Amino acid sequence: MPCTAALVSGGPDSAVLVWTLARRGTRVVPIYIRQGLRWEAAEQYWLRRWLAVFPPRGPQSGGGVAPLVTLTAPAADRYRGHWSVTGVGVPGAAAPDAAVELPGRNLVLVTTAAVHCAARRISRIALGTLKGNPFADATPLFRRALGRALTLGLGRPIAVEAPLASIPKAQVLRRAAQWRLPLGLTFSCINPRGRAPCGRCQKCEERRRGFRQAGLHDVV
Numbered sequence: 001m002p003c004t005a006a007l008v009s010g011g012p013d014s015a016v017l018v019w020t021l022a023r024r025g026t027r028v029v030p031i032y033i034r035q036g037l038r039w040e041a042a043e044q045y046w047l048r049r050w051l052a053v054f055p056p057r058g059p060q061s062g063g064g065v066a067p068l069v070t071l072t073a074p075a076a077d078r079y080r081g082h083w084s085v086t087g088v089g090v091p092g093a094a095a096p097d098a099a100v101e102l103p104g105r106n107l108v109l110v111t112t113a114a115v116h117c118a119a120r121r122i123s124r125i126a127l128g129t130l131k132g133n134p135f136a137d138a139t140p141l142f143r144r145a146l147g148r149a150l151t152l153g154l155g156r157p158i159a160v161e162a163p164l165a166s167i168p169k170a171q172v173l174r175r176a177a178q179w180r181l182p183l184g185l186t187f188s189c190i191n192p193r194g195r196a197p198c199g200r201c202q203k204c205e206e207r208r209r210g211f212r213q214a215g216l217h218d219v220v
Contacts, residue, residue: 002063003027004124004161005117007109010046010187012207013128013164016172018065019055019179020163021126026063029122031113035075037084037102042195044070046187053182073112078104090191093205097134100190100202106137110146110160118154129162130169140165169206170213177216184219 004021008014008030021028032047034040051068076085083089084102091099106127113125129138136142143160150158164172176183188207189197197204211218 002124003029003122004126005029005031005069005113005122006126007031007033007113007128008047008068009128010043010050011128012176012181012183012186012188013130013169013172014047015050015054015181015183015186016176016179017126017128017164019181020175022055022063022065024063027066028063029066029069029117031069031071031116033109033112034070034072035105035108037075037079038087039190039192042189042192043187045195046185050182050185053185055179055181069116071112071116073108075102075108078108084190087191091202093200093202095202097202101135104137106135106142107146111150114150114154114158118150118156118158121156123157124159124161127160127162129165130172131165131167132169133165138162138165169210173210173214173216177214183216 002025004026006014006018006021006028008018009032018028018030030051032044048068051065054065079085079102083091110125110127117125143162147158147160173183187197188203189201190203191198191201207218
């Protein structure tokens with residue numbers, strides 16, 4: 001059975017990514033990478049919640065989902081003084097996408113996952129990048145180039161994919177609702193209050209906007 005590693009967070013994009021791969025008959029290995037960012041405790045809590053009941057319904061055939069793998073790639077030195085570490089100046093609801101960019105994040109996440117995958121003969125790594133992502137490390141060119149570099153550096157074939165890259169947020173949410181994925185257990189916030197979303201940050205607003213455009217009610 002083919003196997004693909006999926007880089008996951010606690011959000012709905014990750015849920016749709018994992019189930020998209022599983023429906024294709026792929027064995028999915030979800031990988032979460034801890035970097036020491038301030039929302040990770042809440043994110044990991046909700047990620048484990050939705051993985052525990054995932055998927056509630058769906059086709060009987062499919063590759064299935066392996067247990068969660070958690071890796072570590074500390075970012076405090078790279079993002080010293082940054083809002084993602086300190087919690088000071090977290091971008092609010094009106095902030096543009098550029099305000100929430102973490103430079104090189106996909107590069108670090110994929111490279112960390114690739115070392116783990118190469119040792120286990122997993123040759124494909126999937127990201128939950130969506131249509132409209134404006135960042136330099138979210139382009140097809142970046143993914144192809146990184147895959148080639150990882151293949152050379154690790155001595156094993158590694159492909160970096162983004163199966164949802166042609167799909168906007170609203171369509172991803174509609175797909176999740178159609179598949180009856182546990183959207184109420186997903187989490188999208190960069191300034192949580194304990195395990196609860198703050199409701200005021202840029203990511204909370206992005207989530208609200210996506211549900212609104214999808215014509216869905218967010219149960220969070």
